[in-house]
Amino acid sequence: MKQLLNTLYVSTDGAYLRLEGETLVLSVDKVKKHQVPLHHLGAIVCLGRVAISPALMARSMEDGRSIVWLSEHGRFQARVEGPVNGNILLRQAQFRAADRVETALEISKAFIAGKLRNSRNVLLRSARDSKDEAAKTQLVRAAKSLAINLRNLAHAESAASVLGLEGDAARVYFEQFNTMIKPQMREEFEYKGRSRRPPKDTVNALISFLYALLLNDCRSALETVGLDPQLGFFHVVRPGRPALALDLLEEFRAVLGDRLALTLINRGQLRQKDFDLRPGGAVMLNDSGRKTVIMAYQERKKETLQHPVLESQVEIGLLPLLQARMLARYLRGDVEAYIPFFNK
Amino acid sequence: MLILVSYDVSTLEAAGRKRLRRVAKVCQNYGQRVQKSVFECKVDAMTLEILQDALLKEISLTEDNLRIYRLTEPLTKNVKEFGKFRAMDFDAPLIL
Numbered sequence: 001m002k003q004l005l006n007t008l009y010v011s012t013d014g015a016y017l018r019l020e021g022e023t024l025v026l027s028v029d030k031v032k033k034h035q036v037p038l039h040h041l042g043a044i045v046c047l048g049r050v051a052i053s054p055a056l057m058a059r060s061m062e063d064g065r066s067i068v069w070l071s072e073h074g075r076f077q078a079r080v081e082g083p084v085n086g087n088i089l090l091r092q093a094q095f096r097a098a099d100r101v102e103t104a105l106e107i108s109k110a111f112i113a114g115k116l117r118n119s120r121n122v123l124l125r126s127a128r129d130s131k132d133e134a135a136k137t138q139l140v141r142a143a144k145s146l147a148i149n150l151r152n153l154a155h156a157e158s159a160a161s162v163l164g165l166e167g168d169a170a171r172v173y174f175e176q177f178n179t180m181i182k183p184q185m186r187e188e189f190e191y192k193g194r195s196r197r198p199p200k201d202t203v204n205a206l207i208s209f210l211y212a213l214l215l216n217d218c219r220s221a222l223e224t225v226g227l228d229p230q231l232g233f234f235h236v237v238r239p240g241r242p243a244l245a246l247d248l249l250e251e252f253r254a255v256l257g258d259r260l261a262l263t264l265i266n267r268g269q270l271r272q273k274d275f276d277l278r279p280g281g282a283v284m285l286n287d288s289g290r291k292t293v294i295m296a297y298q299e300r301k302k303e304t305l306q307h308p309v310l311e312s313q314v315e316i317g318l319l320p321l322l323q324a325r326m327l328a329r330y331l332r333g334d335v336e337a338y339i340p341f342f343n344k
Numbered sequence: 345m346l347i348l349v350s351y352d353v354s355t356l357e358a359a360g361r362k363r364l365r366r367v368a369k370v371c372q373n374y375g376q377r378v379q380k381s382v383f384e385c386k387v388d389a390m391t392l393e394i395l396q397d398a399l400l401k402e403i404s405l406t407e408d409n410l411r412i413y414r415l416t417e418p419l420t421k422n423v424k425e426f427g428k429f430r431a432m433d434f435d436a437p438l439i440l
Contacts, residue, residue: 008438037373
């Protein structure tokens with residue numbers, strides 16, 4: 001079993017990372033600030049202005065440690081990855097599967113089934129937690145509607161109808177986002193419908209940032225297994241777009257993204273002061289907010305839960321990798337079907 | 345697992361002082377310095393072997409002394425620290 005290695009997030013503006021022996025040294029203005037042994041690190045994520053020495057980069061590539069640069073708001077900028085790993089036969093199988101309409105449809109359905117079921121669980125969980133009867137009924141009703149979509153999904157016969165069911169479910173689900181926020185927090189965190197690039201309210205800023213972190217983990221998981229993250233089954237292929245990573249992300253949005261966002265909001269761990277208002281109506285997490293979110297995200301990844309298919313306790317952070325492995329097994333023909341991750 | 349590495353290296357001769365520096369360097373690669381000749385390292389079984397091997401290559405068994413202790417986890421419960429230095433937990437979220 002692969003060990004869940006830590007990810008180092010560097011958000012110090014102007015930091016310089018270099019290799020010293022078997023350690024990573026972070027310095028600012030040539031002053032050594034931190035030293036971390038490399039064997040703890042599975043990935044390095046740089047937020048904003050961070051430089052890395054060629055030696056550290058080379059060493060990381062050798063060890064299979066990925067390096068990613070995100071803008072300070074979590075938008076993807078660059079990634080350094082070592083030689084393509086995994087085997088060509090697997091990628092060939094992936095490409096053939098994507099070309100076979102029925103197979104592509106079947107895998108798309110699995111990803112979306114995972115999304116619908118996990119979203120539904122988030123709704124039901126909020127319904128259980130809510131003290132307001134009207135809100136409870138509303139959430140349960142939305143959950144029922146997702147259940148209907150889930151049943152219809154099983155009979156969907158074209159990519160268009162899967163897309164339709166997914167879109168419909170997303171609308172129903174996001175309509176309830178405000179209801180899932182505690183009444184006393186609603187004034188501070190008003191959700192005005194999904195907005196991206198740029199997010200137009202605090203809730204959108206938060207979930208977009210979480211999705212960006214999660215997308216990175218999904219992409220790395222696929223690359224680790226040897227799948228091509230750009231060739232998706234549900235998401236349309238476009239140059240530079242990690243379509244398969246986006247496909248895989250669908251199963252995890254609710255579990256690792258939305259649920260965590262709601263916890264951070266409802267427990268008051270994030271406040272208005274953790275966000276900055278930008279010209280043009282964009283809302284972004286600021287330095288302190290980002291730290292809180294990354295901290296919570298990393299902690300959440302260390303929690304364990306019972307995996308329904310593997311029937312063992314696994315760390316949440318390993319889920320994308322496990323699902324990527326199961327997808328690879330399916331594509332190679334070792335198993336009958338791809339089973340998405342279902343949260344209980 | 346969490347281990348504690350402590351050492352005494354004889355510094356009477358130049359060769360000893362060289363060993364001292366090299367031993368510290370090896371420890372630094374796998375953990376963090378918590379006191380002058382004491383390091384805390386979080387390692388798995390394999391890394392421990394590598395660390396031990398690297399240390400044994402540096403020290404002189406006739407003149408120096410090396411001790412490796414296994415600490416009981418969780419750290420927060422079993423290790424108390426006082427004074428000016430605070431150790432970093434490399435398994436906790438690392439945001440620098």
